[in-house]
Amino acid sequence: MSMQAKRRADYLPPAFTISDVKMDVRLHPTATRITSELQITRVSDHSQHLELDGDNLSLVSIKLDGEIFEDIEQREDTLIVRNVPDTFTLTIVNDIDPQNNKALEGLYLSQNTYCTQCEAEGFRRITYYLDRPDVLATFEVTLHGDKAQYPTLLANGNPVARGDNDDGTHWVTWQDPFPKPSYLFALVAGDFDLLEDSYTTTSGKSVKLELYVDKGKKSRGIFALESLKRAMKWDEDTFGLEYDLDIYMIVAVDFFNMGAMENKGLNIFNSKFVLADQRSATDEDFFNVESVIAHEYFHNWTGNRVTCRDWFQLSLKEGLTVFRDQQFSADMTSELSNRIKHVRVMREHQFAEDASAMSHPIRPEEVIEMNNFYTVTVYDKGAEVIRMFHTLLGEDGFRKGMDEYFRRHDGQAVTCDDFVAAMQTATDIDLSHFAQWYSQSGTPVISLTTMFDERKQVMDITVAQHTPPTADQSHKVPLFIPVAFDCIDENGKHYTDVDGKIKDGVLLLDAPSTTLHFTGVESPLIPVVLGNFSAPAKVNNNLSVEQMLLVFRYAKDAFNRWDAMQSVYNWCIAEFEKGQGEQIDDSVWNALSDVINNEADNHELLGECLVIPTFETLCQTRQRVDPNSLNSARSAFCDAFSIKLASVLKRVFDSISTDSYQYDQRSVNARRCKNVLLNHLARTEHGDSLVRQQYAAADNMTDTLGALKAAQGNLPDAFEALMQNFESEWNVDPLVLDKWFGLHATTERDDILSQLSLLKQHPQFTINNPNRVRAVMGSFAFFNTAGFHRADGAGYKYVTDYLLELDAVNPQVAARVVTPLTQWQNYAPAHQSLMKAQLNRLLGHKGLSRDMFEKVSKSLAFETSGEHA
Numbered sequence: 001m002s003m004q005a006k007r008r009a010d011y012l013p014p015a016f017t018i019s020d021v022k023m024d025v026r027l028h029p030t031a032t033r034i035t036s037e038l039q040i041t042r043v044s045d046h047s048q049h050l051e052l053d054g055d056n057l058s059l060v061s062i063k064l065d066g067e068i069f070e071d072i073e074q075r076e077d078t079l080i081v082r083n084v085p086d087t088f089t090l091t092i093v094n095d096i097d098p099q100n101n102k103a104l105e106g107l108y109l110s111q112n113t114y115c116t117q118c119e120a121e122g123f124r125r126i127t128y129y130l131d132r133p134d135v136l137a138t139f140e141v142t143l144h145g146d147k148a149q150y151p152t153l154l155a156n157g158n159p160v161a162r163g164d165n166d167d168g169t170h171w172v173t174w175q176d177p178f179p180k181p182s183y184l185f186a187l188v189a190g191d192f193d194l195l196e197d198s199y200t201t202t203s204g205k206s207v208k209l210e211l212y213v214d215k216g217k218k219s220r221g222i223f224a225l226e227s228l229k230r231a232m233k234w235d236e237d238t239f240g241l242e243y244d245l246d247i248y249m250i251v252a253v254d255f256f257n258m259g260a261m262e263n264k265g266l267n268i269f270n271s272k273f274v275l276a277d278q279r280s281a282t283d284e285d286f287f288n289v290e291s292v293i294a295h296e297y298f299h300n301w302t303g304n305r306v307t308c309r310d311w312f313q314l315s316l317k318e319g320l321t322v323f324r325d326q327q328f329s330a331d332m333t334s335e336l337s338n339r340i341k342h343v344r345v346m347r348e349h350q351f352a353e354d355a356s357a358m359s360h361p362i363r364p365e366e367v368i369e370m371n372n373f374y375t376v377t378v379y380d381k382g383a384e385v386i387r388m389f390h391t392l393l394g395e396d397g398f399r400k401g402m403d404e405y406f407r408r409h410d411g412q413a414v415t416c417d418d419f420v421a422a423m424q425t426a427t428d429i430d431l432s433h434f435a436q437w438y439s440q441s442g443t444p445v446i447s448l449t450t451m452f453d454e455r456k457q458v459m460d461i462t463v464a465q466h467t468p469p470t471a472d473q474s475h476k477v478p479l480f481i482p483v484a485f486d487c488i489d490e491n492g493k494h495y496t497d498v499d500g501k502i503k504d505g506v507l508l509l510d511a512p513s514t515t516l517h518f519t520g521v522e523s524p525l526i527p528v529v530l531g532n533f534s535a536p537a538k539v540n541n542n543l544s545v546e547q548m549l550l551v552f553r554y555a556k557d558a559f560n561r562w563d564a565m566q567s568v569y570n571w572c573i574a575e576f577e578k579g580q581g582e583q584i585d586d587s588v589w590n591a592l593s594d595v596i597n598n599e600a601d602n603h604e605l606l607g608e609c610l611v612i613p614t615f616e617t618l619c620q621t622r623q624r625v626d627p628n629s630l631n632s633a634r635s636a637f638c639d640a641f642s643i644k645l646a647s648v649l650k651r652v653f654d655s656i657s658t659d660s661y662q663y664d665q666r667s668v669n670a671r672r673c674k675n676v677l678l679n680h681l682a683r684t685e686h687g688d689s690l691v692r693q694q695y696a697a698a699d700n701m702t703d704t705l706g707a708l709k710a711a712q713g714n715l716p717d718a719f720e721a722l723m724q725n726f727e728s729e730w731n732v733d734p735l736v737l738d739k740w741f742g743l744h745a746t747t748e749r750d751d752i753l754s755q756l757s758l759l760k761q762h763p764q765f766t767i768n769n770p771n772r773v774r775a776v777m778g779s780f781a782f783f784n785t786a787g788f789h790r791a792d793g794a795g796y797k798y799v800t801d802y803l804l805e806l807d808a809v810n811p812q813v814a815a816r817v818v819t820p821l822t823q824w825q826n827y828a829p830a831h832q833s834l835m836k837a838q839l840n841r842l843l844g845h846k847g848l849s850r851d852m853f854e855k856v857s858k859s860l861a862f863e864t865s866g867e868h869a
């Protein structure tokens, strides 16, 4: 197994290409036979041999233009076919073992369903191929399988023929007329319930919609199918993009490494992102189903019709498609809560990635294992970069740019530079400086300094940017940053600068710093920056807590208002860290009480504003954190908050009536607000009865889970009793039971490690199912601060022991769960050495996967200087 890094700079076009593929697949649990007939043409002028990728395949035979061909050499990951002509047909027969494929890449058999996952480099585990995204071919696939066991046989494209054999098997042939890279290949065989529907595009084309779910789960698929139709309509209305095949299929499976996969015409989904009904799914689950369904659908244009030239360009399709799904979700639900959701992801996870050894630009330069680069940076920061294009070009300019992108590149495999060029040509706006966002990693910090001259009534505000060095890049350049900029005085009057550097509320910062001048100023102005999170940056604004509260009161931008409250909480928690929590002035508590009173009817904003920043978010504004003292300070603040504000919290809680369950934005906001309030009230004398009442009365999973979360950590007896009740109700339904696994794994208790061991012995737990592993070990490592960061290091060791086991089964999932351990640089020296000791154990392990090797070795090689984030 090669541990060598590949570099973006070393890209070479392929020496051969494949135009058409004819595949025949005879399904068998341990010996599935693949016959693939490839039409190959030499595209370079030199006389290279043909080198095909292949991984874990048993080669049976190989023919060139129908004749047995023996001038070949099998190496570890490649098959070299020597002295081939310029154009020829290669017929390869090989066997694979789906049943023992626990890594869930390539073709695997789980719970009596065959399915595939080929992105990024899984097709080479099915057959020998040029497994790279810049080789595009049409596919015709014939599947053969036992008819009783696998009545459904699916592949990409349209079904063109089918038949039965005498031996109890049947076969179906599928044709996909759109040339595609191998990573979009898919097949499925199983026995499902089917939901059927249809959709007529604006231009009148009728598309069959099919959703395949586990037997008995049909009613839980209805929402996903409705979401799909909304996404199809939205993409036509917003971008003029229609679906292209006659049929669109989605299959939900229980064993899946990620959320879902956009295979052409045949999406495969983790059932977590398909199945939802009122009883079993929370409002958040419904939201996620709709957004993932849309995301995969939107890939049909941004990803499939126009694909990536090489994997370094991943953000070309992912950043853009995440942006598209975010815009869709905002239109379907609410702009504000969507924006806050995404900013939380950026602050909790992406900023942490930037500060870690895995730091990389949205277009990475160097990769050992591609699966490690499906990151919050490529996806979420990538989407923020597209959002900045949208800000710079405006709605119409952005649409023109997208039209130009499709006009130029439909049917091609292209680069991020091609995308920028299309945007630039269509709008005639120079994007060359802006494009540095593709190559520079790290989180820029925007700092504000003010100078007020009371006599002249003028004020200067200097806005400076600085990007601290990152693990992968020590030298940084100033970026082109759209900084939404507002300015208020203590009476809430808004000001703009005299030179007009702020245009339409946005300052385009393209230099290390710039100074804005304000006149007619009677009292110091308060800068209100980065409205709607106009750029993926941190802000150093040095506001006093009084000023933050004024921002909440007067800012026009709702995001800024929410953010101001987050800063107030951050400031309060810092006081508790210093041991001065008790001294927080009554005026602050009174102001918080006013906020709650005044916004009592605005359930959306209040619900968001009452969420105290998470431990992970707080870490991003602190250095060398002692996890236990920060966690305790946060908790002490939460106690003080709920006790001091108990009566107003209770009054607003009582004022929110939630009628019988509806999934619409008004009810979602009300439930959300109510559950956030319950969480605070759980720390008060009302806690026990309120939580038990809500659990008993709940007619939906949002309120059930809301009650459990409120009880967790605050009301141990109620928690224990309600969790038992929940388990007996949902024991038969592992997807729902994952919520219960996750709650147990994130509960702070002294015996948490023995609790984890019990969870791992639970009849529904299996190391082979990524959802279960994420629910137990992922939740613990990512979110159980007290348990994972135990001062004796036992939490780190527990996770490491498990990772050693998991890595041998499913390296991709193991390499995800190891992330918190690799972020040792966030913590105090004592924790750093305990964490590194476990990373060293991992690195010393014989047979460590490439996935783990890359993350662990980078993390251990990372030397931090004071300046690193």
Ligand code: B3K
Binding pocket: 119, 120, 258, 260, 261, 262, 295, 296, 299, 318, 371, 374
């Ligand atoms: N493109 C897939 C992700 C594939 C991950 C491979 N390890 C899902 C998505 O982003 O839509």
Ligand code: ZN
Binding pocket: 295, 299, 317, 318, 321
């Ligand atoms: Zn995607």
